[in-house]
Amino acid sequence: MLVERDHIGIFGKMNCGKSSIMNLLTQQQTSIVDPTPGTTADTKIALQEIHGLGPVKLFDTAGLDEAGELGSKKRAKGLSDLKECDLVLLVIDPDTKSFATEREILARAREQDKQILVIYNLFQSSSGQRIPLVEESVPLLRFHQKIGLAAVDPVCRQPLLNFIVANFVSKNCKMELLPFVEREEFYILNIPMDDETPPGRYLRPQAMAEEYITRRWAYPISYRMDLGRARNGDAAERRRFEAFLGSLNRRPKAIITDSQAMDLMHTWTPDDVMLTTFSIMMINYISRGRLARFAEGIKALDSLRAGDKILIAEACNHSRIAEDIGTVQIPRFMKRHWPGVVVEHNFGREFQENDRLSSYKLVIHCGGCMISAQKLLARIRDLDSIGVPYTNYGIFLAYTQGRAALRQVLRPWHIDYAGVD
Ligand SMILES: Nc1nc2c(ncn2[C@@H]2O[C@H](COP(=O)(O)OP(=O)(O)OP(=O)(O)O)[C@@H](O)[C@H]2O)c(=O)[nH]1
Ligand code: SF4
Numbered sequence: 045m046l047v048e049r050d051h052i053g054i055f056g057k058m059n060c061g062k063s064s065i066m067n068l069l070t071q072q073q074t075s076i077v078d079p080t081p082g083t084t085a086d087t088k089i090a091l092q093e094i095h096g097l098g099p100v101k102l103f104d105t106a107g108l109d110e111a112g113e114l115g116s117k118k119r120a121k122g123l124s125d126l127k128e129c130d131l132v133l134l135v136i137d138p139d140t141k142s143f144a145t146e147r148e149i150l151a152r153a154r155e156q157d158k159q160i161l162v163i164y165n166l167f168q169s170s171s172g173q174r175i176p177l178v179e180e181s182v183p184l185l186r187f188h189q190k191i192g193l194a195a196v197d198p199v200c201r202q203p204l205l206n207f208i209v210a211n212f213v214s215k216n217c218k219m220e221l222l223p224f225v226e227r228e229e230f231y232i233l234n235i236p237m238d239d240e241t242p243p244g245r246y247l248r249p250q251a252m253a254e255e256y257i258t259r260r261w262a263y264p265i266s267y268r269m270d271l272g273r274a275r276n277g278d279a280a281e282r283r284r285f286e287a288f289l290g291s292l293n294r295r296p297k298a299i300i301t302d303s304q305a306m307d308l309m310h311t312w313t314p315d316d317v318m319l320t321t322f323s324i325m326m327i328n329y330i331s332r333g334r335l336a337r338f339a340e341g342i343k344a345l346d347s348l349r350a351g352d353k354i355l356i357a358e359a360c361n362h363s364r365i366a367e368d369i370g371t372v373q374i375p376r377f378m379k380r381h382w383p384g385v386v387v388e389h390n391f392g393r394e395f396q397e398n399d400r401l402s403s404y405k406l407v408i409h410c411g412g413c414m415i416s417a418q419k420l421l422a423r424i425r426d427l428d429s430i431g432v433p434y435t436n437y438g439i440f441l442a443y444t445q446g447r448a449a450l451r452q453v454l455r456p457w458h459i460d461y462a463g464v465d
C-alpha cells in the first residue's frame with residue numbers, strides 16, 4: 045500500500061512557542077527558537093516518523109500576526125501552508141491579550157475542513173487557569189481537543205505525541221470498503237434503475253463496490269430490480285429475483301442494495317445471505333469506520349418528545365427528485381410517527397456555522413456520497429464535542445423497515461444493534 049505522509053502544520057501568533065513545539069516533536073534543534081518576535085520567517089519543514097502515525101511532514105510556520113510588508117509575506121506563506129495540512133496544531137499562549145490571530149486560523153482551518161488540535165503552551169504553570177477565558181473569547185475552540193504543556197520541557201513530548209495519535213485520523217488509516225468480502229465468493233449489487241438514473245456510469249458507491257469486490261478476486265453480480273413493479277405486489281418480479289438467485293451455482297455471500305429498495309430486500313433476502321446497503325457501506329468508509337456511532341445515534345429516535353427538534357443535514361446541493369429522502373421521505377416518516385417533533389434542514393456548507401447545533405436531539409446526515417472524509421469527520425467532531433447524536437440516511441431508511449431490518453443490515457459489520465423494542 046502506498047503510504048502517504050500526513051502533513052502536520054504548527055500555527056499561531058509570533059512567540060507563542062511554535063518552533064519550540066517543532067523541536068519538541070523532532071527532538072532536535074530543527075528550528076531556531078528565540079525570544080525575538082518573528083524569528084521564524086520561511087516555513088521550516090521536517091520529515092519525521094511518528095510512532096503510531098507513520099511518516100509525517102511537519103511545518104513550523106511564521107507567526108501570522110506580524111505587521112509590515114515582511115509580515116504580510118510571512119502571513120501569505122503561512123496561509124498557503126495551512127491549505128496543504130491535514131492536521132493543524134494551533135498553538136496558543138493563554139497569557140496574551142488579543143486572540144484575533146487564533147480566531148482567524150481556526151476559522152480558516154474549519155472552513156477548509158482541517159483536523160485541528162489545540163495546544164496551550166503554558167509559559168508558567170499558572171497559565172492553565174486562563175484557558176476558560178481564552179475559550180470564552182474564542183468559543184469555536186470548544187469544538188476541538190486540547191492539551192496544556194510547556195513546549196520547552198522535553199517531558200512534554202510523549203504526552204503531546206499521545207495526544208496527537210489519539211485524536212488525529214491519518215490519511216493512512218487503512219479502510220476496507222467491504223471488509224466481509226471473501227475471495228471467490230459471489231456478491232450481488234442490487235441496483236434499481238428508473239428514468240432518472242443517468243446512463244453511462246454507475247453511481248460512485250456502486251462503482252466502488254464493484255471494483256473493490258473484483259480486486260479481491262471475488263465476483264460482483266449486478267441485478268436490476270424493478271422497484272415499481274415489486275412495490276405494486278407483482279409476484280412475477282419476486283419470482284424473477286428468486287430465479288436469478290437459483291441460477292447461481294452457489295449462494296451469494298451478501299447482497300448490497302440501494303437503500304431505497306430496503307422495504308423489499310429485507311424480506312426477499314434468504315436467511316443465509318447477508319444484506320447491507322450502499323449507503324451504510326459509504327458512511328462507514330467516509331467516516332473512517334465510525335458506522336457504530338451512526339447506528340448508536342438512531343436510538344435517539346426512541347426518546348423523542350413533542351417539541352424536540354431534529355436536523356436533516358445534506359452536504360451538497362444536489363438536484364432533488366420527487367421522492368427526495370431529505371425533503372420528502374424522512375419528514376413524512378417523522379410526521380407519521382413523531383407528529384410533534386420539529387424537522388429542520390441544513391443544506392450545503394453552513395452546517396459548520398450552525399450555532400444552534402446543540403439544540404437538536406438528533407442529526408440525520410445525508411449519504412455523504414460526494415464528500416471527503418475530512419469534511420464528514422469535521423462535522424462528526426463538532427457533533428461529538430457537543431454531545432449531539434447523529435445517524436445517516438442509510439441507517440434511517442433501514443430503521444423505517446423495523447428493527448429486524450436494521451439489525452440485518454448492520455450484521456455484516458459486526459454491529460449488534462440492541463435497540464429498545
Ligand atoms: N518558559 C517558557 N518559555 C518558552 C516556552 N515555549 C517557548 N518559550 C520561549 O518563548 C520564546 C519564543 O519561542 P519560539 O518557539 O521561538 O516561538 P515561535 O512561536 O516559534 O516564535 P516566532 O518564530 O517568532 O513566531 C523562546 O525564547 C522560547 O524559549 C515555554 O513553554 N516555557
Ligand atoms: S447524499 Fe451525496 S448527493 Fe446527496 S447531499 Fe449528500 S453528498 Fe450530496
Ligand SMILES: [Mg+2]
Pocket residue numbers: 062063064075076077083084104105106
Ligand atoms: Mg518560530
